[in-house]
Amino acid sequence: MNIKKTTTLETTESQVMKTASSYIIPADFPDPDIIRVDDTYYMVSTTMHYMPGCVILRSYNLVDWEHAAYVFDELEPTPGQTLKDNKGVYGKGMWAACLRYHNGKFYITFVANDTHKTYLYTADKIEGPWHKSEISGFYHDMSLLFDEDGKIYCVSGNMNINLTEMKEDLSGPKIGGINKTIIRDNPENVILGYEGSHIYKINGKYYIFFIHMPKGKMRTEACFVSDKIEGPYTGKDVLCSDLADWNSGVAQGGIVQANNGNWYGILFQDHGALGRIPVLVPVKFVDDFPVFGAAGFAPRQINVPDNRPDYEYKELYSNDFTNPAWQWNHIPNKELVNVVPSVFSVKTDKTCINVTKAANTLTQRTFTENCYGNVTLDAAKLNDGDIAGLCALEGEYGFIGITKKEGKLKLIVAEHKIPYTPWSMGVYDDEEPVITTEKDLDSSEITLKATFCLEHTKENVQFSYYDKDTQNYVDFGEPVKLRYTLDQFVGVRFALFCYSTKKAGGSAIFKDFEIGIL
Structure with missing residues (x-):
């Protein structure tokens, strides 16, 4: 299989559309979360034990991406993270960050599985400087929602998905606020329970996306929806699809609305030694419920609006040792x-x-x-x-x-x-x-x-x-x-x-x- 990107441009009366491979980045950028600010998309990805860490990419069309920032140069100078213990923190470090933009400020939250802490980074510009603090508690694969009433919520967990109302400064759970399990997977029917949470409020309804792996199936994307933040939530699997015969499901990631009103998801797929690579999937809402891909399958090609068709992107790889690659x-x-x-x-x-x-x-x-x-x-x-x-x-x-x-x-x-x-x-x-x-x-x-x-x-x-x-x-x-x-x-x-x-x-x-x- 060749996953080099091929693209064509088509001009409509309103804007330029781009046709491209749904494999948008043929490299290891797992656990994507995505937002749009004006005409610019930003995507964050897991960097584990690598430093600098918590990479953010930038795009104007959801297909072509370039480096925008690292959130931190180093996380915690522990004996493990510095390799002074001759062991390291392999398989740990920062995981599955949440990226949000609210009232003119960027927010990044994630946990590190070696320090067992939850981190909050904030910045006025995507390039930083990013200011570090901690959130009391440990929230696996967390996702934030800034609701219109000023309240802030976090969904997190594995198998059992929890909803936690947070303090206004995000320093920890709000005393007396909502703190409950809202969705449960069935441990007898899955190899991997619900995790990789992404929460959104769309047209007054609350949507939470997850991945899980039912027995006998590949990694699968699921979605639950409710009229109220605290539930009850109802949902189902929304995408169980392989691409290119990897027998590996396209699942886990965020969704975003383009300038023209269309919705897209950026999920990832396991590609063996190459790593976990981002895949762009169209999303439609039918009867207030998301439909991923075409007829339940992730497509090989996709059409997207290009907000800056003449923009020249910098490559995500480099011969220059000082390059952020x-x-x-x-x-x-x-x-x-x-x-x-x-x-x-x-x-x-x-x-x-x-x-x-x-x-x-x-x-x-x-x-x-x-x-x-x-x-x-x-x-x-x-x-x-x-x-x-x-x-x-x-x-x-x-x-x-x-x-x-x-x-x-x-x-x-x-x-x-x-x-x-x-x-x-x-x-x-x-x-x-x-x-x-x-x-x-x-x-x-x-x-x-x-x-x-x-x-x-x-x-x-x-x-x-x-x-x-x-x-x-x-x-x-x-x-x-x-x-x-x-x-x-x-x-x-x-x-x-x-x-x-x-x-x-x-x-x-x-x-x-x-x-x-x-």
Whole structure:
């Protein structure tokens, strides 16, 4: 399947319409929530343990997106979030943020599953500065509603969905306010109960959207509606649809009304190692109830109004190390790194056993099912036992790099696998990666390449190096199989790393990164 975007423009009497693939961003941007302010759409997405975090994207047509802001540079400098504990907060960090705009101010709320706190960030402009505070309590997959009467409500939970009336300053639940379970899923009939709440008030009615996974079905979008905030709510499943034969439901996300009055949902679909990618779905209200897609299925193409058809968007991937496309794996120690547009250097200050324990690793999402990245590595200052290189980073990872053994530099490919379980939950990264291919080097500088094939049933990465004699890239080792697992809960990324296994203080320099879409 090819998920590169193809678009056409059609001019109507009132505005320009755009026809595009419903796969609006072929990269790992899960748990979307979306709003429109005037002619501009903003979408927030989960960034887990990556820093800076809580990414916000901007669009004028719901199809083309560019970076708008990160909400925070770092969340909490705990031993886990800084990787000082040699464990990290994989599979945790910030999840499923809610984005709202009310009375001239932007609001972001989310929980972090390592600190067990609920965070509130506010800003007058989407670019920030964002001001941080905390909300008393823990609200899983929360969603906010600012009602017309001045009251503020939060829906949250898993299996049992709770409604909580909040204080005016959002510091916690309102004393004496509504605090009740309003919707329950049936634990005997589902693998995953209702979660991923999104609440709206539309034409005087209250709508709450969820995802769940009934037994025998894929991830499914559901909606419940009530005339009153406290209920009773009635509802049903509204979308159980695969796309491109992934056997993975398009579900969980927000809805938004375009300038022309039409409604759209941005949900996501699991795409294996590539991650969870946003999908645009038309929404219609029939008898005051939402109908997603066409005849109950998510379409492959969609028509949307384009508010700024001549606008040129900045790509969501970049060769520039200072571009916001790059994020740190956990909070970095900036005294040990130096980053300029074409050069990234890193020094170690601890010993560890593998890539997931390595601090100050710089990462970028893979983009589309077929892409590559190459970078030149200078390993002249590695110590014995050090390893530096280019990694295809997720729960199950592989890398090509250079290690130093008994004073000699060696080019290696290594893999790390996870014992298979149906969901591959838990952390299985307390072992050294297995070196599968190795050769001596006569130079400390070499250009490394990772070529990804993330098509369904394939999902692998082929590592190679540039041979100066033949002036071609030479495959090194067999393709490394990739698989999305829930220990990290993110799609595979390019990652530039350096770590020491024996003695801290070694360093590496990465130059001239290039990402390409095949």
